[in-house]
Amino acid sequence: MKYDYSKNVKPWIPGLCCYTPGKTIKGYVKLASNENNYGPAPKVAEALRKAAGEINLYPYKDLELRKKIAEYCNTAPENIITGNGSDESIDLVFKTFKGPVLSFNPTYAEYGIFSEALGEKYLQIDLEKDFSFPLERYLKESRKANILLVCSPNNPTGGVLTEKELRRILEEGKTTVVDEAYVEFHGTSFTPLVKEYENLIILRTFSKAFALAGLRVGYIIADPKIIKLLDRVKPPFSVNAFAIEAALAALEDKRYMRETVGKMIKDREMLYKALKNKYATYPSESNFILADVSPQRSEDVCRKLLDKKIIVRDLGKYPGFSGEYVRVSVGTTEENKKFLEALKDL
Ligand SMILES: Cc1ncc(COP(=O)(O)O)c(C=O)c1O
Known part of the structure; x- marks a missing residue:
């Protein structure tokens, strides 16, 4: 049966943009979706x-x-x-x-x-x-x-x-x-x-x-x-x-959760300082940090990190703001160290 959905769909639905989730690849360090990489209790x-x-x-x-x-x-x-x-x-x-x-x-x-x-x-x-x-x-x-x-x-x-x-x-x-x-x-x-x-x-x-x-x-x-x-x-x-x-x-x-959150907050400050040495970086009260990597392109930075098996979030340019944005989630201490190593080569 042929079906012409265009006659039945709510007219604004085809124009909606889809949510793009952070990439997950086995064996890679994922710092792209603000998860807690220590895992649950x-x-x-x-x-x-x-x-x-x-x-x-x-x-x-x-x-x-x-x-x-x-x-x-x-x-x-x-x-x-x-x-x-x-x-x-x-x-x-x-x-x-x-x-x-x-x-x-x-x-x-x-x-x-x-x-x-x-x-x-x-x-x-x-x-x-x-x-x-x-x-x-x-x-x-x-x-x-x-x-x-x-x-x-x-x-x-x-x-x-x-x-x-x-x-x-x-x-x-x-x-x-x-x-x-x-x-x-x-x-x-x-x-x-x-x-x-x-x-x-x-x-x-x-x-x-x-x-x-x-x-x-x-x-x-x-x-x-x-x-x-x-x-x-x-x-x-x-x-x-x-x-x-x-x-x-x-x-x-809850003690387990608080311990992992405590470690992430500590590491957040370390990541913030390292990123700030290189890029315009914004203070965060969360488990991720936003950096404007310009004059580099966010796409290039993310690709170079991906080559080193690290996934961060490419946020590109925002309407109304000049910049090239990348968001880095705070991972486990071991993962954060890998990120800091990779950052040196960017
Ligand atoms: C601000 C904010 N609200 C809500 C959510 C969605 O959370 P949940 O996994 O509980 O649906 C996210 C996920 O990244 C988020 O960043």
Whole structure:
């Protein structure tokens, strides 16, 4: 049967741009997707082995996980909803609340893809030249939007918002989303503000600090009224049983997570200094560092590193900014040393 999809597809879908994930090649050092290369706590593998015996059952431990997350975040289970990674959380918020969405540039590319896939307008304002947050311009533009979305620490720049800045945004009274995917590498969360602001939605994930990117577990922290609304939209079993067991096990050994995060923060400073000796480099509160490698071309730098079996992220040129950007994730200490060796030859 021939099928002319063009008559049936939502007209804006063919024009969407696709997300490009970081390359993974066996035997290479991957510093391209901001993962935690130390891997998860050993208890996780044990929990997954046990969970294999129960895969005939639908996942049934969501409440248990929400309770544990609530303890970890010093809030209540009613303030939590889980999702299939933060990516599902973003989608869920955009499905539930009215756009347009306002974010900034550069930031995590999926925001634009998810909002536009739903037919919502996606607005962005450029960060300042040094990638700091232009609060006044953002507030001015916020009049055109209904969802105000900020990423802190921001991917790919590594910068954070201050509480004072976030309060100013929240005072606009609009649906306000803070993506805290990398918060463990920064240390301070905006979660306590949820008690004060019913319009605040915080997105968190197990993909980064907890090293569970492959299992897809994220969660949202917000006022219980918002959580109930999101729950109407969320597919009931989007977080699978393995993911739940892994997240529970990871939360049982927070010390392990904190140790690996501690090592990465220490190494981040070492990588920052080394990169800064060579390139314009931006301070990061996350597990990655952004560098402007110009006058070299980002493409050439990434290719030379790839020849040495090191994968970093080529971010090229951003609209509105001059430069050639490369983002380097912080790996294990051993991997970081390999990167520093390779850096000498660039
Ligand atoms: C800022 C930000 N938010 C969300 C995500 C997606 O996280 P998850 O793996 O939980 O879907 C990423 C992934 O890189 C990210 O950088």
